[in-house]
Amino acid sequence: MVSDTPSILYVLGDGIGPEITRASISVIDAAIEKAYGGNKKIEWIEVSAGEEAEKKIGKRLPDETLESIKEHRLLFKGPLETPVGKGFRSLNVTIRLMMDLYANIRPVKYFKGLESPLRNPEKVDLVVFRENTDDLYTGIEWQAQSEEAGRLRAFLNDSLGVKVSDDSGIGIKPISKMKTQRITRMAIKYALQNKRRSVTIMHKGNIMKYTEGAFREWAYETAISEFRNDIVTEEELYSKYNGTMPSGKLLINDRIADNMFQQVIAKPGLYDVILAPNLNGDYISDAAGALIGDIGVLGSANIGDTGGMFEAVHGTAPKYAGKNVANPAGMIKAGTLMLEFIGWTEAKDIIDKALDKAISAKKVTQDIARFMNVEPLGTKEFAETLVGFIKE
Numbered sequence: 001m002v003s004d005t006p007s008i009l010y011v012l013g014d015g016i017g018p019e020i021t022r023a024s025i026s027v028i029d030a031a032i033e034k035a036y037g038g039n040k041k042i043e044w045i046e047v048s049a050g051e052e053a054e055k056k057i058g059k060r061l062p063d064e065t066l067e068s069i070k071e072h073r074l075l076f077k078g079p080l081e082t083p084v085g086k087g088f089r090s091l092n093v094t095i096r097l098m099m100d101l102y103a104n105i106r107p108v109k110y111f112k113g114l115e116s117p118l119r120n121p122e123k124v125d126l127v128v129f130r131e132n133t134d135d136l137y138t139g140i141e142w143q144a145q146s147e148e149a150g151r152l153r154a155f156l157n158d159s160l161g162v163k164v165s166d167d168s169g170i171g172i173k174p175i176s177k178m179k180t181q182r183i184t185r186m187a188i189k190y191a192l193q194n195k196r197r198s199v200t201i202m203h204k205g206n207i208m209k210y211t212e213g214a215f216r217e218w219a220y221e222t223a224i225s226e227f228r229n230d231i232v233t234e235e236e237l238y239s240k241y242n243g244t245m246p247s248g249k250l251l252i253n254d255r256i257a258d259n260m261f262q263q264v265i266a267k268p269g270l271y272d273v274i275l276a277p278n279l280n281g282d283y284i285s286d287a288a289g290a291l292i293g294d295i296g297v298l299g300s301a302n303i304g305d306t307g308g309m310f311e312a313v314h315g316t317a318p319k320y321a322g323k324n325v326a327n328p329a330g331m332i333k334a335g336t337l338m339l340e341f342i343g344w345t346e347a348k349d350i351i352d353k354a355l356d357k358a359i360s361a362k363k364v365t366q367d368i369a370r371f372m373n374v375e376p377l378g379t380k381e382f383a384e385t386l387v388g389f390i391k392e
Contacts, residue, residue, distance in 0.1 A: 002342040004036075007043045009068055013078020014050045015316025016379075020328035021078035023383035027328075027351060028335040030387040035346040045072070049091060050080040061091050069095065073307030076338060078331065079316045092302075092311070093139060096132050101302035101309055102179060103186050104130040104278075105337065106285040113359040114293035115371035123269035124291050127196070129187035130281020131215075132302060134179045137278040141171035175211040175277060180218040186303075187275045188227050191250055199223070201254035202276040202284060215277050216254050223252045261287060289313060296326075296367050297355075299333030301341060310338040324378040327365040329355065332386070354389040358382070 010025065012018040025044060032040055047065045054060045060080075069075055075095070082090040095101070106128040110121040118124070142149035149170050156162040164170065191199050201220070205213030223231050227250075234253035237243060245251060255263060257280050264271055264284065268291060276284060289295035298313040312330030320326050332351060339348040358364065362374045363385045369376035377385060 002344075004040045005043055006074070006342065007045055007072055008074045008076055008338075009045050009047050009072050010076040011047055011049045011065075011078055011080070012052075013316065014052075014081040015079060015318040015321045016326035017050070017078030017080070017316060019322070019324065019379045020312070020326050020331045021076070023328040023379050024331035024335050025076075026383050027332050027354070027386045027390070028339070028347070030390045031339075031347040031350040031354070032344065034350055034390050035344070040344065040347075044076075047075075049077075061094060066098065069099065073099070074338070074342075075307075075309040076335065077309055077311045079312060079314065081316045081318075090137075090139075092309075093137055095309055096302055097138075099302075099304055099307050099309065100133065101304040101307065102131065102133045103183055103301075103303045104128075104132045104281060105190075105301045105303060106130065106281075106288075106298060106313060107333075107337075108285065108288040108292060108298060110292045111297060111356065111359045113362065113364075113372065114297070114368060116291060116293035118265075118268065118291055120269075121292055124288065126264070126268070126271055126274060126288050127190070128274045128276065128281055128285040128288065129183060129190070130285065131179060131183040131277050133278075134175050135211075135278035136171055136173050137282075138172075138174060140174070142169060144169040173208070173211050175215050177214070177218050180215050181222045184219040184222040184275060185226065187273055188223060188231070188250065188252075191273045192227070192230055196250070197245075197272045198251035198253060199273045199275055200260070200271055201252070202257055202260045202274055202280050203254060204257040204280070206256055212257075212277055212280075219275060220252065220254070257283075260284060264288060265291065285313065293371070294327075294368060295330075297329040297333065299330050299335070299337055301334070301337040303341065308338065308341050310334040310341075324380055325366050325376070326379050327367050328379055328383055329365075332383075350390055351386070354386045357389045358385055 012021045047068050049061050049065050053062050080091045108126045110124045144167050152170050153164045156164055187199055201216050203212040203216045205216045230250055231252050232249045289298045296314050300311055300313050302309040311334050314330050336348040336351050362372050365382050366376035
């Protein structure tokens, strides 16, 4: 249930975040005005997080921001830095776990005009469903020389007969049946509602049998027990249907992770919705972004049963901060996912059409302009161009 004037939080972010977030909000607002003629409007509320919050308050994720997120349940978030090797957890992970945003959804579709390494990039039209709250990203780990790592190594050796060398850091990889079932359920429902062709379970179950192997088994179990009349497994496709997909059915198959990478490069047209545990999902969505030529145009949705956080797939790119050169398309696409989440699909469609027009007309920022041999637009000017197309 969404009002005509919902309050939505936003974080400007670190690095290029403030520029691309402000630019994206201007495009989103223009599309809402065009679609609904003033009858609907977002009330944007800024909250503090990241480097600026640390400078002002001494915390990268202030308590006040956390409370606002819990209350409003919707967050449009610019990229936030997570320093490598430092002692605090990713702010993204913290927010995902706090709000139980268990599905990270990353659509990857080719834009005509992008410089892709593929011969036929138009075949790339994927949606990655990445489980968000399990796996190594839970951050259960200890430094090699910490007391906790020593105690855990001793327990593994003494109680379980598992020898871990004394100079090893240790991380724990939990994969839950319940969490696997709910992300599978969401992916299959999405595929059926959007008339997709298949859902491919990506895993490394041949090696990690009781975590990623279990992810595979529980995903198949959920598909068969809850969607029996709508799905066909790959095994059934050949044993019952001689390799011909029955009309109106959704194919459920699986691929081992390393094979999935070469398959999605060599045969992208065979894959549609990809369902993966947390770490695999992160890898494959970035790899898929490279197939279309620019990860900078990708957005992602972090969705749970009671809220969502929407962000670009890329990071903070600090060397471009403040230079008005960054591409805001990833944040804008995150905005379209947010609009879709709240049911404002008319505004989403308007933005998608404006992006297509801009790229086709070679009105693009420097990351794409260098491949098109055209003069680039700045971040702000690109947003203004999109607003102009929206108002036509």
